[in-house]
Amino acid sequence: MSDAIRLYFFQTGRIRQKEVDIKLGYGQEDFFTPIPWFFITHPRGNVVIDGGTAVEAALDPEGHWGALINKYYPLMDPEDGCVNRLKQAGFDPADVKYVIHSHLHLDHTGACGNFPNAKHIVQRREYEWAFSADWYMKLGYVMKDILKPGIEWEFLEDEDGFDLYGDGVIQTYQSPGHSPGHQSIMVRLPNSGPILLAIDAAYTFEHWNDKCLPGALTSAIEVAASVRKLRRLAERENAMVVPGHDPDSWPSFKKAPDFYD
Numbered sequence: 001m002s003d004a005i006r007l008y009f010f011q012t013g014r015i016r017q018k019e020v021d022i023k024l025g026y027g028q029e030d031f032f033t034p035i036p037w038f039f040i041t042h043p044r045g046n047v048v049i050d051g052g053t054a055v056e057a058a059l060d061p062e063g064h065w066g067a068l069i070n071k072y073y074p075l076m077d078p079e080d081g082c083v084n085r086l087k088q089a090g091f092d093p094a095d096v097k098y099v100i101h102s103h104l105h106l107d108h109t110g111a112c113g114n115f116p117n118a119k120h121i122v123q124r125r126e127y128e129w130a131f132s133a134d135w136y137m138k139l140g141y142v143m144k145d146i147l148k149p150g151i152e153w154e155f156l157e158d159e160d161g162f163d164l165y166g167d168g169v170i171q172t173y174q175s176p177g178h179s180p181g182h183q184s185i186m187v188r189l190p191n192s193g194p195i196l197l198a199i200d201a202a203y204t205f206e207h208w209n210d211k212c213l214p215g216a217l218t219s220a221i222e223v224a225a226s227v228r229k230l231r232r233l234a235e236r237e238n239a240m241v242v243p244g245h246d247p248d249s250w251p252s253f254k255k256a257p258d259f260y261d
């Protein structure tokens with residue numbers, strides 16, 4: 001376990017969809033989005049955020065994701081699975097103390113069941129919606145991931161500003177609208193300063209800058225309000241903002257094995 005606080009950016013390949021499925025009202029052209037996930041070393045225990053797409057979807061897209069692949073197709077090398085990439089970077093999956101889930105869509109549940117000593121933190125509202133999602137979002141939840149055996153869940157009861165270690169380094173902020181229990185994660189680093197992982201509260205900077213809504217959402221009202229809230233937070237702290245699936249800005253961030261500290 002490292003004593004240094006560091007934030008690593010990883011990626012489980014990409015997803016192919018139509019541009020309109022990311023940016024509401026845009027075109028029908030194929031559009032390729034990165035699938036990010038994050039890893040934080042902290043003296044009190046290492047943390048995975050989301051874990052990207054599960055390896056099973058890379059091995060058998062239709063078998064694992066079902067009919068959703070007709071709209072969202074995973075382009076992923078099984079080698080890109082979060083456990084494999086962490087091991088390659090020299091980390092022990094057994095040292096992961098927490099997995100923080102922004103939400104439980106199928107490109108964010110790759111960590112489920114893969115970290116034997118981790119508690120999985122999620123908003124209860126999100127977990128319950130995963131089991132009861134309305135028709136237009138039902139396929140976005142893969143219960144084979146969420147119900148993997150051995151997962152120890154820890155639920156946040158609409159808690160806003162949850163501070164994992166009480167030191168302000170890793171703090172979650174409710175940002176619903178893309179899904180009912182979505183949360184974004186602020187990581188405050190000693191040298192790099194605050195980095196706001198908006199995750200799917202802002203797929204791209206077009207969302208962040210009020211140019212369009214995301215192609216998948218449960219509430220346009222909440223989506224817009226969440227972006228406003230996160231923008232205020234980021235401006236107040238002068239945070240670097242990382243959108244959830246932005247092919248334009250993603251190449252500009254440092255990737256593992258490089259890191260922010």
Ligand SMILES: [Zn+2]
Nearest residue numbers: 103105178200
């Ligand atoms: Zn999502």
